[in-house]
Each structure stands twice: as C-alpha cells, then as structure tokens.
Amino acid sequence: xxxVTQTPRHLVMGMTNKKSLKCxxxxxHNAMYWYKQSAKKPLELMFVYNFKExxxxxSVPSRFSPxxxxxxxxxxxLHTLQPEDSALYLCASSLEAREGEQYFGPGTRLTxx
Amino acid sequence: xxxVTQLGSHVSVSEGALVLLRCNYSSSVPxxxxxxxxxxxxxxxxxxxxxxxxxxxxxxxxxxxxxxxxETSFHLTKPSAHMSDAAEYFCAVSDRDFGxxxxxxxxxxxxxxxx
Numbered sequence: 544x545x546x547v548t549q550t551p552r553h554l555v556m557g558m559t560n561k562k563s564l565k566c567x568x569x570x571x572h573n574a575m576y577w578y579k580q581s582a583k584k585p586l587e588l589m590f591v592y593n594f595k596e597x598x599x600x601x602s603v604p605s606r607f608s609p610x611x612x613x614x615x616x617x618x619x620x621l622h623t624l625q626p627e628d629s630a631l632y633l634c635a636s637s638l639e640a641r642e643g644e645q646y647f648g649p650g651t652r653l654t655x656x
Numbered sequence: 657x658x659x660v661t662q663l664g665s666h667v668s669v670s671e672g673a674l675v676l677l678r679c680n681y682s683s684s685v686p687x688x689x690x691x692x693x694x695x696x697x698x699x700x701x702x703x704x705x706x707x708x709x710x711x712x713x714x715x716x717x718x719x720x721x722x723x724x725x726x727e728t729s730f731h732l733t734k735p736s737a738h739m740s741d742a743a744e745y746f747c748a749v750s751d752r753d754f755g756x757x758x759x760x761x762x763x764x765x766x767x768x769x770x771x
Binding site for chain 2: 547549583584585586588633634635643644645646647648649650
C-alpha cells in the first residue's frame, strides 16, 4: 500500500469525450504531481502542485486541465484528447514540492480511440 | 541541464546471479540520485536515494548503489537475483540547488530473471 490511490485504473475514451482522473494521497504530503508514462520514453512531468497552488505546467496541452482542491486530492480533467495521449498517467506526492522522494499511485491506463 | 542515461533497456540474469543495472548522470551541481522500481501494473516505488552523505547507499530488497563522482555513475547492484526482482528500474536525478529542483528520470531498464 503506497498511500496514493488513483481512480479509475483503466479508462477508454473517444476523442470527443470528457473524463477526469482522480488521485488521493493519505500521507499528509504537501506536494502532488501528474506524470505521463509512455512506452520507451522517459517519465514526463506534467504538473506540480504545492500547497494546492500550481507551481509547474510543463508545456502541457490545454486539453489536459489539472485541479487541486486541497493537498490530498488531485484531478486531471481530460477533453478532446488525441490517440497519442494514450499512456499510463501516474500521480505522485511528496512532503515538499520537487523533493526527489516521491510516492506514486498505481496509475490510470488511458486509451484514446 | 540535468539528465540520466540508463545503459541497456533490457537486462536478463539468472536467479541467484549478480544484478547490475547501469546509470550515468549529468548535472551542473552536486546531484541527488534515486533508483525507483516499477512492478507490473503498479506505480513507481523508491528503492534508494543518494543525498550527498555516504557514497554507498543501501536500499530495500537487498539492493544497493554506489555514487562515483569521477565516473558520474550511480549503478544499482544486488548480489543474488530473486524471481521477485523482475520489474522495470528507473534511475533519476534531482538538482536541489539554484531553484532547479526538477526530478529527471531515465528511460528505464527492464530486468528479467531466468529461473
């Protein structure tokens, strides 16, 4: 049990759909992250939140919209995605922002059709 | 800019044999270095980290890594492989100074254990 949960674990959506990914951490951490993991590519940092404030948007297309209502919850809202957005989306948390010791959730496997 | 290079996207070793996964880093400042492991259908889990204390770092599950500044390396080893070690392993570097505190991951090495 990593203390970071993600739902759903699998998601198939069409390019015109709107869906949301949810992440929750039970570790009392102050920072949360969204990463994209694609086959044969390094893990890509998408967004960083520190004390509910977004501190990094790593040139992510606007079809991905994060939301952090409190330090324990993080959402990723998806709309009009492209097939190349199919990937494993990982949520992570850490005590402080940008700390290398991060705790990851199991991920949401997203398939865009 | 910081970066890590993991040599070998796939490594196979026999059960009971030495595991050696290679990682070389590039960083403009003294780095913090990490090894993470990802088991099938799971997120990443921290194995061990180097944060400028002892150069030989011991982690979970019998793994250890040695920081060698002269070689800019942080290779991961385990004396005797177990079937449960089959997973993907990621090396990562973090510059904690000068406001550039980004965690950069390598492309990963998939470890297969041969019975």
